[in-house]
Amino acid sequence: MLIRNGTLLDGRVVDVRVRDVVTEVGPDLPAAAGEQVLDAAGGTVLPGLHDHHVHLRAAAAAATSVRVGPGEVRDAAGLAAILAAAAPGDDGWIRAVGYHDAVAGPLDRRLLDALSPPLPVRVQHRSGALWTLNTAALREIGQVEHPDGRFHRADGELVLPDRAPSLSALGKQFSRYGITGVTDATPEQSRPDLENLAAAARSGALRQRLHCMAPADLAGAAIAGLTLGPAKKILDDDSLDLDALTAWIAAAHDRDHPVAVHCVTASQLVVTLAALRAAGGHAGDRIEHAAIVADDVVADLADLRVTVVTQPNFVAERGDQYRADVPADEHAQLWRVASLRDAGVRLALSTDVPFGAGDPWAAMRAAVTRRTPKGVVLGERERISAEAALAMFLGHAEEPDRVRAIEPGAPGDLCVLHAAPTQALARLDADLVAATVIAGAVVYRSVR
Incomplete structure (x- = not known):
């Protein structure tokens, strides 16, 4: 044409x-x-545009879920009302996403029983790290004796019904945003998982170019319909193990395979940088999120030549909650962009949909204005120009910082x-x- x-x-x-x-x-x-x-x-x-960090299946499932975060629900009564009005999926479950304790406090099965209809209900914390199930849902999965219905990501004990959502509507939304490629950052995907995504791409259900994070044992594999990216590791503060992380990175690098490490706390970033230094760097290594970056590690990020893929859209989406939850002396460390760029850190932006809103243009605006939902500027020194924000969505899939x-x-x-x-x-x-x-x-x- x-x-x-x-x-x-x-x-x-x-x-x-x-x-x-x-x-x-x-x-x-x-x-x-x-x-x-x-x-x-x-x-x-x-x-x-290329969105450098998305979760395709979770985003498609979120489209048929009810949102129960602070932006949609203010208190326990509001949560009860929105769950009562929710239509269950074909599996008979109500799936809710985006919850934060600011709505009704820490959820457990008893509180959720009191607030939900007598149907299986599962509620995901907006971090993606916790699911809470009511008693009806626990009965469905054969865990009715579970003490609190809270399943943390690190526990690995929860198996939920798979809605196997179509990616067609999501792909159309990407196209409306001008997105022509995405990187799926879902961790620990097997070859069959990746083959299913590739089939969606080959069928035309997902028109975007597809780059997927993949375990190191698939290094060098060819899957028609997508390209393979770094191995993904999610860290949790209560199980940080420098030696184990170093060994995992080294094993991936031995296969000539880069890594991408999920870092949303200062501790996770410190341990990851130490592990990368001990194991040695590799072209294509990434830090996902870098939600909090202390001044004393900025030079290490630049020196290791690791690419940071971050999401300043969370300032626009959650900034007021950060101002309430994060100590004031750490506000300047949140979702840094300008200071990392100025220090020579390789940078790209993404939306983290569905955990963030999927509009890359809104993410660019957030990088420029740094305004919270209430209009407060959070991290004024981290503002970048509109040209720079746009460029950070124009990178190559394999080299997100190369426009x-x-x-x-x-x-x-x-x-x-x-x-x-x-x-x-x-x-x-x-x-x-x-x-x-x-x-x-x-x-x-x-x-x-």
Whole structure:
């Protein structure tokens, strides 16, 4: 296809011919016979956005779940009302997500029994680290004698019904945002898990280019429909083990496979950096989240050349709760961006959908403004420009900090906006997405 009259971020107005890859970029390209032509009318043409940390199955399941976080529910009565109104899924369960103790205190089976209808109900904490089940749900899984119905991620004892949600609606939403590629950061996926995701990509249910974190024993494997990324490790503060983490990293590196370590506390980051230094670095190693970064580890992040994939959107989504829960002297350490970039740390942004909202444009705005839901600026020194925020969603899947360009030979994945660059950067709004092109095919076109 041929995109006419597009404005690149550097201000040049060009035509772009694109198939599976970009084949030509220049002024006044002639249309070939029968070639599809899209007139950008001076709007911005970008490389398609890449969301560098998502959870596909969880995001698809969340679309059929009820949200019960502080943004939706204020107290126990509100939680009871929203659960009573919730429709159970085909499995007969009510699945709720996004819970925080600020709503009704720490949930256990007895409190959930008092607040929920007499159906199996499971409620996920917004961290993703805890599920709470009511008695009806415990009976369904054969654990009616469980003391409190609370199942922590680290325990590994909970097996829940798999809703096997379709990824089609999620893929369409990605396309509306101008997203042409995603990195699935779900940990410990088996080859069959990855084959299922690849099948969704090959079938067209998920049109985006798919990059998946995968265990090191799959290093070098070929799965049609996706590419394989680093091995993922989730850490929990109560089970931090430097020697074990070092050995795990070294074993992955021995297979020529990078690692990605989930770090949402200062302790987790300190242990991870020590393990990476002991095991030795590898191209493609990543830190996921880096939710809290103390000043004394910034230089280590830069020195190790590890890529930090972070989510400043949580400032916009949860910032007021952080101000209440996190000591004031640690506020400047939350979801850092500008100071890491200025120190030479490799950086990329993502949404962490469904644990964060899935709109990358909102994440960019959060990186620029650092405003909480109540409008308070949290981490003013961590603000970055709109240009920098956008660039952090334009990286390669394998090298998230290396920004893609629109040039011959580049992947044929593009995002066309209704506005020229100056106006687009001033707004950073998903409503500006006019068309999304993947492998030379239009997968989304806005109606105006």
